[in-house]
Amino acid sequence: MKSIPIVYSSQYSADLQGHVFPIEKYRLTVERLEAEGILGDVHEPEPATREQLELVHTPEYLDDLAAARWTPRTASSEMALTPEIYRAFVLGAGGSIRAARLALEGRGPAMNVGGGLHHAFADHAEGFCYINDVALAVRAMLSEGRLERVAVIDCDLHQGNGTAVIFADDANVFTFSIHEEHLYPVKQKSDLDVGLPSFAGDDVYLPPLRKYVPAILDEHRPEFVAYVAGADPYAGDQLGTLQLSLEGLIERDRLVLGSCRERGIPAAILLAGGYAARTEDTVTIHVNTYKVAAGLL
Ligand SMILES: [Zn+2]
Numbered sequence: 001m002k003s004i005p006i007v008y009s010s011q012y013s014a015d016l017q018g019h020v021f022p023i024e025k026y027r028l029t030v031e032r033l034e035a036e037g038i039l040g041d042v043h044e045p046e047p048a049t050r051e052q053l054e055l056v057h058t059p060e061y062l063d064d065l066a067a068a069r070w071t072p073r074t075a076s077s078e079m080a081l082t083p084e085i086y087r088a089f090v091l092g093a094g095g096s097i098r099a100a101r102l103a104l105e106g107r108g109p110a111m112n113v114g115g116g117l118h119h120a121f122a123d124h125a126e127g128f129c130y131i132n133d134v135a136l137a138v139r140a141m142l143s144e145g146r147l148e149r150v151a152v153i154d155c156d157l158h159q160g161n162g163t164a165v166i167f168a169d170d171a172n173v174f175t176f177s178i179h180e181e182h183l184y185p186v187k188q189k190s191d192l193d194v195g196l197p198s199f200a201g202d203d204v205y206l207p208p209l210r211k212y213v214p215a216i217l218d219e220h221r222p223e224f225v226a227y228v229a230g231a232d233p234y235a236g237d238q239l240g241t242l243q244l245s246l247e248g249l250i251e252r253d254r255l256v257l258g259s260c261r262e263r264g265i266p267a268a269i270l271l272a273g274g275y276a277a278r279t280e281d282t283v284t285i286h287v288n289t290y291k292v293a294a295g296l297l
Pocket of ligand 1: 156157158230232272273274
């Protein structure tokens with residue numbers, strides 16, 4: 001394997017009005033993959049439909065979002081809400097559904113160059129997240145009757161709090177989050193949480209991952225994994241201090257994706273956060289995740 005399917009659209013980008021989220025990283029990641037000659041088949045996503053969005057979100061909240069209306073449900077976010085931003089995130093959510101489908105069809109990894117917006121709750125926004133595409137992709141696959149057991153492996157710097165609550169009472173979905181403990185957000189209860197100290201570094205981060213990820217896959221036996229591969233545990237990140245090196249992040253990806261590959265479990269990779277002082281470092285981390293998935297690293 002030298003490439004994996006990619007889901008991407010130039011319409012993932014929107015004017016975030018100076019927000020810290022480097023939305024250009026999506027385009028830059030695809031450009032870097034292309035420049036290195038390793039870009040896989042690119043699939044253009046369809047926007048998530050209202051019916052799909054209602055698999056996760058409440059109608060009242062979706063009405064506010066669709067109208068770009070500032071209400072207590074939407075104003076709990078830390079990002080502007082414009083029709084353009086709404087459209088970009090609905091498309092990105094459709095991309096996560098598409099990546100899940102491609103992973104299942106190909107019996108291997110597929111990447112949405114977008115998504116991973118794990119702080120959105122069923123009925124309100126949080127952080128930089130309006131639509132929980134992680135939950136949406138999982139629910140869409142479950143609702144199509146394609147599978148019964150899923151695991152969410154969330155390795156973003158921040159806890160997957162929205163995802164944890166959305167699946168709290170769902171025995172079919174195992175939620176795992178490894179994150180910096182003393183940091184945004186207010187923690188919710190995943191099926192398994194590993195909250196790490198600040199300045200953890202590779203040596204503190206990797207052992208619990210090595211221990212828990214294979215155990216989750218063997219005990220819960222998911223037929224599909226949603227891998228939230230945030231770049232923000234990186235040492236050069238501006239929002240946190242988990243202090244992983246580039247090599248440590250590659251090892252993280254190998255642990256998660258290698259454990260899936262060994263067991264024949266398809267994985268949808270969702271990019272989530274990444275706020276390195278130099279956006280090119282964030283892009284390097286995402287490209288490395290792609291390379292690990294494609295067997296190039
Ligand atoms: Zn994050």
